[in-house]
Amino acid sequence: MKTSYREAVRAGLREALQADPRVFLMGEDVGCYGGAYAVSKGLLEEFGPERVRDTPLSESAFLGAGIGAALGGMRPIVEVMTVNFSLLALDQVVNNAATLRHMSGGQFSVPLVVRMATGAGRQLAAQHSHSLEGWYAHIPGIKVVAPATLEDARGMLLLALQESDPVFIFEHLMLYPGEGDLDSAVAIAPLHQAVIRRAGTDVTLITYGGSLGKTLEAAAILAKDGIDAEVVDLRSLRPLDTPTILDSVSKTHRAVIVDEGWRSGSLAAEISARIMEQRFYDLDAPVARVCSAEVPIPYPKHLEDAALPQTSRIVEVVRGLLPGAGGRAPAMAGAPTV
Amino acid sequence: MKTSYREAVRAGLREALQADPRVFLMGEDVGCYGGAYAVSKGLLEEFGPERVRDTPLSESAFLGAGIGAALGGMRPIVEVMTVNFSLLALDQVVNNAATLRHMSGGQFSVPLVVRMATGAGRQLAAQHSHSLEGWYAHIPGIKVVAPATLEDARGMLLLALQESDPVFIFEHLMLYPGEGDLDSAVAIAPLHQAVIRRAGTDVTLITYGGSLGKTLEAAAILAKDGIDAEVVDLRSLRPLDTPTILDSVSKTHRAVIVDEGWRSGSLAAEISARIMEQRFYDLDAPVARVCSAEVPIPYPKHLEDAALPQTSRIVEVVRGLLPGAGGRAPAMAGAPTV
Amino acid sequence: MTAATMPAPPALEPARGLELLRQMLLIRRFEEKSAELYSEGKIRGFLHLYIGEEAIAAGAMPALSAEDGIVATYREHGHALARGVPAQVIMAEMYGKATGCSRGRGGSMHLFDASRKFYGGYAIVGGGLPIAVGLALADQLQHRPGVTACFFGDGAVAEGEFHESLNLAALWKLPVVFLCENNRYAMGTALERHQSQTDIARKAEAYGIPSEAVDGMDVRAVEAATRRAVDAARRGEGPVLLEFRTYRFRAHSMYDAELYRTKEEVAQWKARDPITLFTAQLSESGLLPPEELARLERSVTEEIDQAVAFAEAGAWEPVGDLLRDVHTEAP
Amino acid sequence: MTAATMPAPPALEPARGLELLRQMLLIRRFEEKSAELYSEGKIRGFLHLYIGEEAIAAGAMPALSAEDGIVATYREHGHALARGVPAQVIMAEMYGKATGCSRGRGGSMHLFDASRKFYGGYAIVGGGLPIAVGLALADQLQHRPGVTACFFGDGAVAEGEFHESLNLAALWKLPVVFLCENNRYAMGTALERHQSQTDIARKAEAYGIPSEAVDGMDVRAVEAATRRAVDAARRGEGPVLLEFRTYRFRAHSMYDAELYRTKEEVAQWKARDPITLFTAQLSESGLLPPEELARLERSVTEEIDQAVAFAEAGAWEPVGDLLRDVHTEAP
Ligand SMILES: Cc1ncc(C[n+]2csc(CCOP(=O)(O)OP(=O)(O)O)c2C)c(N)n1
Numbered sequence A, B: 001m002k003t004s005y006r007e008a009v010r011a012g013l014r015e016a017l018q019a020d021p022r023v024f025l026m027g028e029d030v031g032c033y034g035g036a037y038a039v040s041k042g043l044l045e046e047f048g049p050e051r052v053r054d055t056p057l058s059e060s061a062f063l064g065a066g067i068g069a070a071l072g073g074m075r076p077i078v079e080v081m082t083v084n085f086s087l088l089a090l091d092q093v094v095n096n097a098a099t100l101r102h103m104s105g106g107q108f109s110v111p112l113v114v115r116m117a118t119g120a121g122r123q124l125a126a127q128h129s130h131s132l133e134g135w136y137a138h139i140p141g142i143k144v145v146a147p148a149t150l151e152d153a154r155g156m157l158l159l160a161l162q163e164s165d166p167v168f169i170f171e172h173l174m175l176y177p178g179e180g181d182l183d184s185a186v187a188i189a190p191l192h193q194a195v196i197r198r199a200g201t202d203v204t205l206i207t208y209g210g211s212l213g214k215t216l217e218a219a220a221i222l223a224k225d226g227i228d229a230e231v232v233d234l235r236s237l238r239p240l241d242t243p244t245i246l247d248s249v250s251k252t253h254r255a256v257i258v259d260e261g262w263r264s265g266s267l268a269a270e271i272s273a274r275i276m277e278q279r280f281y282d283l284d285a286p287v288a289r290v291c292s293a294e295v296p297i298p299y300p301k302h303l304e305d306a307a308l309p310q311t312s313r314i315v316e317v318v319r320g321l322l323p324g325a326g327g328r329a330p331a332m333a334g335a336p337t338v
Numbered sequence C, D: 001m002t003a004a005t006m007p008a009p010p011a012l013e014p015a016r017g018l019e020l021l022r023q024m025l026l027i028r029r030f031e032e033k034s035a036e037l038y039s040e041g042k043i044r045g046f047l048h049l050y051i052g053e054e055a056i057a058a059g060a061m062p063a064l065s066a067e068d069g070i071v072a073t074y075r076e077h078g079h080a081l082a083r084g085v086p087a088q089v090i091m092a093e094m095y096g097k098a099t100g101c102s103r104g105r106g107g108s109m110h111l112f113d114a115s116r117k118f119y120g121g122y123a124i125v126g127g128g129l130p131i132a133v134g135l136a137l138a139d140q141l142q143h144r145p146g147v148t149a150c151f152f153g154d155g156a157v158a159e160g161e162f163h164e165s166l167n168l169a170a171l172w173k174l175p176v177v178f179l180c181e182n183n184r185y186a187m188g189t190a191l192e193r194h195q196s197q198t199d200i201a202r203k204a205e206a207y208g209i210p211s212e213a214v215d216g217m218d219v220r221a222v223e224a225a226t227r228r229a230v231d232a233a234r235r236g237e238g239p240v241l242l243e244f245r246t247y248r249f250r251a252h253s254m255y256d257a258e259l260y261r262t263k264e265e266v267a268q269w270k271a272r273d274p275i276t277l278f279t280a281q282l283s284e285s286g287l288l289p290p291e292e293l294a295r296l297e298r299s300v301t302e303e304i305d306q307a308v309a310f311a312e313a314g315a316w317e318p319v320g321d322l323l324r325d326v327h328t329e330a331p
């Protein structure tokens, strides 16, 4: 029997609500409507309005209320419908959730979990297609994760609830309908560990969330040319599992980062900088990035597709790093300026 | 007669208000109070309450109103007291100011100028010490600048008002009292051009805003060891003047970026990634970063100092890149993992 | 003042009545066609229909003149049509064609028309209110007679930007009218589950401004109330808040199980369909000649068919222009 | 209900009166000493004094019990003192010492004391309100009797978070009391220049909750009104908004030219100094024995001198601990 990513998140929510009376879910339309992406469908009926709470359109107030409820001994799960709307609550995130433990000299913790949809691909245009998880990954005091598989969709939520500090979970909206076999028994990696989704020797492809599928597709295509790509699924965006990234790069001597964020100031830039700082002398070619074009995402399909990272682009960039398929790049090969 | 940075900004504001009837200034306490940092002192008396407008504490509404007024044919200058509070208005920035031209298919422009104080150094603690200009530099559709000198404090404001798109000006709060001779006659560089503040041959130090002074100090100290550093003042954070950065690195073969933002996901990471992509084969050592520690800025002086980039740290990092002062690093010198 | 205490609007001259009716019909049929085209995959993304609420856009727009500005939401096809934006460029926009009113960049949620001071559809709930305040400020500072009409839903009333915008507009006596389309739901959340004070008009008290609750199913009541509000704003008396009580007959957007409301409730409101009500009014007062309704339906259908043909025929923007209009090209 | 229509508070027993007086004196002298220490450079950053507003913290805190939570602003020394946070750990915090109530990390604007449910000073205006709503939600969900008291200024009322928080609290009938300290200025912006509705208590209407405007210079009126509000919230009747009308005698923060108000206005308000008023009240009713005031002053001075000595003696946190408490160490 197949499970969708949406159902996997729901399974995690249900388990969390069953396991701990302090856990409750709140957000816009998580109850009667069943969730904007139908993630929480049925939970209101199962757990009642005290624990599955519809909120008004007040992102700052209900995310802040999540912080307060966490201070008050609860284990809130706040759903912000999408990252686009989370900007309205960013003050609460940066100035309160992330600082309270430090400002109080360690007296208070904020065991809050915030989930939100991110990303583009459904032609929702310039106000509904942001991928701003990279911004969240910049904030000291919070943790940021992006589950890309069914197991992680369920399991990372449960792990997040074990943390004593705020954890932000980003669910790429294109992942929700994706189906597969969910094995709830299988143990998943720790919350902040990256996972190698495909082992390879020629180049390291580093990605997360909604771009993992495209990246694995690219790896499969590259394999046909004899290019053996290793694919690292970051899973955790803050903290980054730098050792796993660096070990892979030491092995392959080449890296491409695939990130749906706008290129300038993307999370991909941070990863490139870390590789630069710590594996410069192991590199046979400059680290490359495949990111979104620097444009508010346009509505029409052909323009949206052109703005986002695509499998074909990943393949093209990797080939640029490995002239003469499978072979090593000559030391002086020109750096692609993608 | 000496002029302070604060007075230089004021001079720019006054000239703008005199030159163009469409220009007006609005923000919290810009009028009766004279500005939180006394930048607009006297302007209310000179230009009256129509053109120097005190607003309620409503960051989202008055920044959004600035966008609307710009659509309506005015040339608003909105002062957000500090970047810390601008988070409350970030939805208007990302979803409206930056998108309107694109979403409308080019029918509308938003000639809005937004000024705000940024940075730490006055022991204002975890909610008043952010340096988030790097976030703004991630947003397609807006322009971001950070004047570091008296001439730029006045001149970049006037240049910003010539633009047809939103320009965000970040003024580091430690710069305001700084005094010097302001020559209003001197022509300044174009808005989006970086400027070499000190020419050198051994290493490129890339910085902006509040960190320029510390970086020039470091260069002076390094000069005593015979290390000749070139200092690039970015001035514009979006767009970045990549050619100026790359040309300097091609010459010096080494670069250190000094940026008061938190290290992970900093603007410094973007610059490092661009150098990696475009000058990898010219580098004699990995590009290094000197950024803020990943902690909500603590109140006590000794801890705040420890959290921020300091001259001594810059010197130390540069020395790490150039073992044997002045000399070239042996090809295999270890990469500093700062 | 509430709808109850309002003086009855002046007698209606025939032509105006038929215009209002045609406007509502045009919106209704346009939305029905859009739903069809969505199912066919011609229109994508989110699509929010205005069916049931036509009396508001149709009634409010005639109260605005060419110098006035309009700020709307993502549920704005009706507003664009009522403002006179040609059906064909709206349809082309929803197709994502370069011939669309936003050159295809915006889609259904982001209709713009500078020539008609239609300042756009805003899809961040509450996000349009500060923009409207700023447009009104620009009119005030330039001593122009313009008034800005800002449409938003009941859900938007919970957002901080509603509060900040009304305070700012009232404080500065700006010529802006806040037109709340209270259709009793914010997506699946009923009014009483998202507002502690469900009488939205009473919120005006917190800003010291006048307000009215108006029957949003009565196109003439909408027009009369909007005229009063716009005239006051134009006279420099500052902003007014109008609450139009209405109902959304269809799902929030195309996909929506409607688990959050009963069939009975929907049926009750459909019994007050603004088009049926006004049609009855007109014929009772002898202002609807026989065959007239059929004629109107035909002309509306023609207009929409032509719009679809125009959209179908429109060209796509070249992919090479992807980065166009991120910034204003230097003049 | 407004202050005018309120029943007079019950007669006062002597001990309580002297306690209230001592509390206000302690805050006044503590703030005066802080100003001195700021000039000496012992205290840095921003320093916002509570002088003139003492009756609010002193009057409100006795209405709260140990299970209740407090959320305050950056102008919160008085609230911390009145809640029973020892003067010495507050002073040490303002010195930035490891012995401070926030281990020196927060300074004047960020006082915290978990043991007294003092949930902190928040320095983003309006930022504390959603936190208070969440604390109240936690009490409600855990069926605890606690009520959360949320202090904020008149300027905060303009922020969207005020609006969103009151609506949410009212909608869910949460046990939270919103205590607005209306000192008529947001920094240099006078009330009538930042609020279109200057009668803040009337804003409660927009949320369907009860409110009162209270004389913030009368410590007993403050205490009585706060008790009524807290009791109602504890009974499960939902939130209450109280507007305390008061005045800030000093500058907004240490540096402030006070160009925005006249000497006369300041003088008029100083004539209603809450400490002078209450001292007079007590002696008139024969509740202030001769010498008692002098004795109180001496004990307050001792307490503060001791606090300063404690702060001076405190150790600095080692620089090596810079990154401590960014995250909760794994248990
Ligand atoms: C800030 C924000 N939060 C959430 C959403 C998702 N959303 C889109 S429409 C909507 C309901 C808005 O209801 P209302 O304001 O009553 O307008 P209506 O759709 O009923 O016309 C929601 C929650 C959004 N677009 N923006």
Ligand SMILES: Cc1ncc(C[n+]2csc(CCOP(=O)(O)OP(=O)(O)O)c2C)c(N)n1
Pocket (backbone or CB within 6 Å): B028, B057, B059, B081, B085, B088, D075, D123, D124, D125, D126, D152, D153, D154, D155, D156, D157, D181, D183, D185, D186, D187, D252
């Ligand atoms: C969101 C935000 N905007 C601006 C500021 C700067 N600021 C600090 S206090 C203050 C005035 C607040 O006035 P009020 O709420 O009346 O409190 P009071 O200082 O009078 O006690 C301002 C504008 C801030 N800290 N936070």
Ligand SMILES: [Mg+2]
Pocket (backbone or CB within 6 Å): C153, C154, C155, C181, C182, C183, C184, C185, C186, C187
């Ligand atoms: Mg609605």
Ligand SMILES: [Mg+2]
Pocket (backbone or CB within 6 Å): D153, D154, D155, D181, D182, D183, D184, D185, D186, D187
């Ligand atoms: Mg005040």
